[in-house]
Amino acid sequence: MPDTSRDKMTSVIRSARLSVAPMMQWTDRHCRVFHRLMSQHSLLYTEMVTAPALVRGGARHLLEFYPAEHPVAVQLGGSDAAELAEATRMCCDEGYDEVNLNVGCPSDRVQSGAFGAILMTQPDLVADCVSAMRAASSVEVTVKCRIGVDDQIPEDVLPQFLQKMQDAGVTRLTIHARKAWLKGLSPKENRDIPPLDYPLVYAMKQAFPDLHLSINGGISTEAAVKEHLQHMDGVMVGRAAYHQPYDILGNADAVIFGDTRQPLSRVEVVMAMQDHIERHVAAGGKLSQITKHMLGLFAGLPGARNWRRILSDGAHQEGAGFDVVRDALLAVDAR
Missing domain, CATH: 1.20.120.1460 (Four Helix Bundle (Hemerythrin (Met), subunit A))
Incomplete structure (x- = not known):
């Protein structure tokens, strides 16, 4: 029999050349249906869903999506390995193509729950979490992270973090090319004020050639997507894909994926x-x-x-x- 799980993974990896970032209150299932009409190939992400909400809160309705959304990935938030494993099983049962762990969100609510960007300071815990998630998953488990937080030196901590993830069996990550300041900046300010460090992210691809690495942060044009793809395996676009969706997605299938079909106007x-x-x-x-x-x-x-x-x-x-x-x-x- 054909290995359909491997075929699905190969398809999702190809789609990860261009993805739309998980964005709270924005990338719900209606948004994803809309985005899918513009690009048949780009990888779409859910809003972050917390593992406690699924496992303890019974909020399985948060995982609902339409078949037309494929390929679609779910992003989980959490820091308890057993709970994340159970949430991952739920996501796989629902039919998602990928399960992603959030190690990048800087909001106060996320920090108080001991997950999100603050986990950059606990790479061993993240490794334990993704190991448990992978053991419970029938699809690929990925990670979205920052280059560092607060007073961390990204040039030191980011390669150490990536090595931990690789050792835990993760093969695909998305790196937001900004540090997150958990003390002193709001979540909105964290999207704009910390400087972007694209060269550091590029250097991580050179240092970890076996990892599939996507870059995220401040990418707002099709031309910028194409430029980043000269250095990286994939590009994740956030706010620009929401505020100017056709500019990012309208010609993506042809330009990024080589699809010869006429795109919808x-x-x-x-x-x-x-x-x-x-x-x-x-x-x-x-x-x-x-x-x-x-x-x-x-x-x-x-x-x-x-x-x-x-x-x-x-x-x-x-x-x-x-x-x-x-x-x-x-x-x-x-x-």
Whole structure:
């Protein structure tokens, strides 16, 4: 029989050439359906889901996703190896293509739970966690980390951290090329103020040629993605993929993955969302839960402001449906 698990891993590794970062309150399942219409190949990530919420809180509904989202990875937060292993089993049962451990989020809530970026200071604990997760997983377990935190010297701690992960059996990591300051900076400030150190991340690829390493942080254009791919195995894009999704994803299948199929235009993406929107609204959902993710589709084009205004105002009205989206589309010059 064919080794389907190996085939799936190979497919996901290929998709990891370009991925959309896990972003709290942004990359939910409606956002991922929308992004998938623009790129059939890019790897999509869930918002971070905490292992305690799944194992102790019974919040398995947080793992729900649509089949059309594949390839899709789930990001877990936690620091208890046994709990993360159990959460990983749940994720595999749900059919995710990858399970990722968050070692990069700097929020106060995450720090208080002893996971996220603060785990950069406890590489042995992270190694124990990923070892337990790998033992419980039928798919690849990966890690997303920072180059360091607080007073750590990234040139010292990052290679040590990567070595620990490699020794624990991890073969694929994403590195956010900024240090996280857990004392003195807010989560928002941590996304902008600490300087980016792309050369250090590039150097890690040279030092660890057997690891599949993706770079993340401050990457906002297709040209930048292509440049980073000259040095790295993959690129993860965050806010730009959310605020200007078509600029990042619209031509990604051709430019990054060599797919010769004609990509959907922006207008075609909107129309392709109709069935998903109508099913969601018919089931009692609100239009705004979907359209909030679509506001940046026409960024930089004439009429983009009208598109955002009509969607923002109309999607919150009682009984709002796809007609609001159609009206917003008429206000855009998408030629």
